Amino acid sequence: MTNLILATDSYKQSHFRQYPPEARTISAYVEARANPFADELIFFGLQALLLGALADPIDQADIDEAEAVCGAHGVPFNRAGWDAILADHGGFLPLEISALPEGTLVPSGVPMVQVENVDPRMPWLATFIETTLLRAIWYPSTVATLSGKAKRIIHAGLVRSSDDPMGQLPFKLHDFGARGVSSAESAALGGLAHLVNFKGTDTMEALAAARRFYGATEMPAFSIPAAEHSTMTSWGRDREEAAYANMLRQFKAEGKTVAVVSDSYDLDNAVANIWGGSLRDAVLGDGGTLVVRPDSGDPVETPVRTLHMLWEKFGGSVNAKGYRVLDPHVRLIQGDGMNIDSIARLVDRVIESGFAIDNIAFGMGGGLLQLVNRDTLRFAMKANAMQDDADVWHDVSKTPATDPTKGSKAGRQAVIEQGGRLVARRLDEVAPGASLLQPVWRTGELLSTCTLDEVRARAEAALLAD
Incomplete structure (x- = not known):
């Protein structure tokens, strides 16, 4: 189960035919929407994906297998796109992934990851990895959040009763x-x-x-x-x-x-x-x-x-x-x-x-x-902007009248600290470099790393700040 081309939902195999012809870059973000379990979550798990699945480039056998599976399965296959990824990028997905530091305590509704394709021929790629990216983040982040809630409860009891x-x-x-x-x-x-x-x-x-x-x-x-x-x-x-x-x-x-x-x-x-x-x-x-x-x-x-x-x-x-x-x-x-x-x-x-x-x-x-799922914290990944062939960025979002809580953010996102709390802003509204969403991965290259000790220290400082 290591073929990254097949680590997605079937319907995404057809998306390369669905974006507007002028599309060159798609931006998408990951957040936990407002939910009944926690107002804040501990962001964790992205680096495991980067050093695991994304660090392993696709090869010819992966492309051939995926083409055969898709053909028999009844969905289109983007042979030209995957061949170009292998030929021009060494099999690494040409994506830039920006993220908050792992261990950050993130309010619901604040993006923790943003993804863009860096090859303008492949605007379909940023959302193609939604399945892989989302499940790599929602599960460990939810477990860390659950464990963190227990930590706060136990810590409060210790403060009351322990020397x-x-x-x-x-x-x-x-x-x-x-x-x-x-x-x-x-x-x-x-x-x-x-x-x-x-x-x-x-x-x-x-x-x-x-x-x-x-x-x-x-x-x-x-x-x-x-x-x-x-x-x-x-x-x-x-x-x-x-x-x-x-x-x-x-x-x-x-x-x-x-x-x-x-x-x-x-x-x-x-x-x-x-x-x-x-x-x-x-x-x-x-x-x-x-x-x-x-x-x-x-x-x-x-x-x-x-x-x-x-x-x-x-x-x-x-x-x-x-x-x-x-x-x-x-x-x-x-x-x-x-x-x-x-x-x-x-x-x-x-x-x-x-x-x-x-x-x-x-x-x-x-x-x-195990008693957690994607809806525990209502994790979602949504497209938020499209760059066209004239290098102009256009907002992308949804606003369903039947459920406003599923509305998504428009425009490339930034995260800043305001009043001691993280908040989401449009990237074009903040100073260059001010966003806490910073590139951590680009086309097979890990741009920054964090250790478990650093994650622990960051999470504990935020959890026990009160």
Whole structure:
């Protein structure tokens, strides 16, 4: 599935016949329209496309395959156009792509990418890549935005209850979503998008993507040894204590943090009578930390009840803000049933119960990486201007009377900062070079790069500015 000519919608194969004969350049932009999920989004993912699909030029085999497919499929094929791209541009798409810096917090309705063809023979090309470009941006940007919303909620809870909010924050939301997505590519890009905000993940494809696409020379995220139900229940119910003791012996005795799912039979019994009873000395006697994981029951009340039991059995201290912090040998992670709403409710309940958010981490799976779509943030790519054979630019836009929210912007776009907020303006209304939309790619050449560390810093500064 690597033929870029086929990575589009069928109907776009006919568009080379549809633009006005005087058209020489088409400009198009990408934005998230007003939506009910978020007023602002974290822009992320473009560089992965540039260094991935667009950095791989088309070849003769791609053209021949696409021609055969289109002919049998019933749509026209622009053989002359693709032959010219191969002959005159080395197979690289002659496009200039401008974008905001990745990690920017972008208000809905503000363009984050703008595309123009740079070969006047190919005005059809800018919108031909809509499918490839849009899905490369909407998915990681939406996951990063979702993860960022969780970050704001957890950070607020830490500020209220923790003596070390920023030290605690990076590992407070863990990604368990790899098995819940539709492909390995989704795991890589979605998992990487989560790493814009946090440093905890079990999605290992994201680690490779961080290295390949965003210059992560050091390990960008971490995990710990952890049990699952199969490794615990394989011991049998009568040896539940032995299964737990083995986890302590294998990992915690080495000074490591280890997570153990503890609800295979009876969570309350496991916490009160095994972890806090027969194995209490082993939990407290070695280095490292035991992280108890409930995996069923009410996603808010169950972990709060478990915190109370752990405090009763292991004790702890009261921090400078007056909240209880468990003995450092014991912590809790809640992954079952976590989403933006339940994380917010759980944060509030933990604090209402007198506990610091230091005591608990959160996990999300398919809800983080899969329960999103293009309409979550209402992403769209639309043509906004056409340059004719006399080098005159003409506005291009739509204004549907049946749904004004789907109206598009007219004229080549610029983005500027005004009053501390990004706003869209026409390019011909701002000073040359003033737009934050800057060229990042031109006909196979990457004009600027960003690292994951830079993206993280930019996003965090904007998310936590308040």
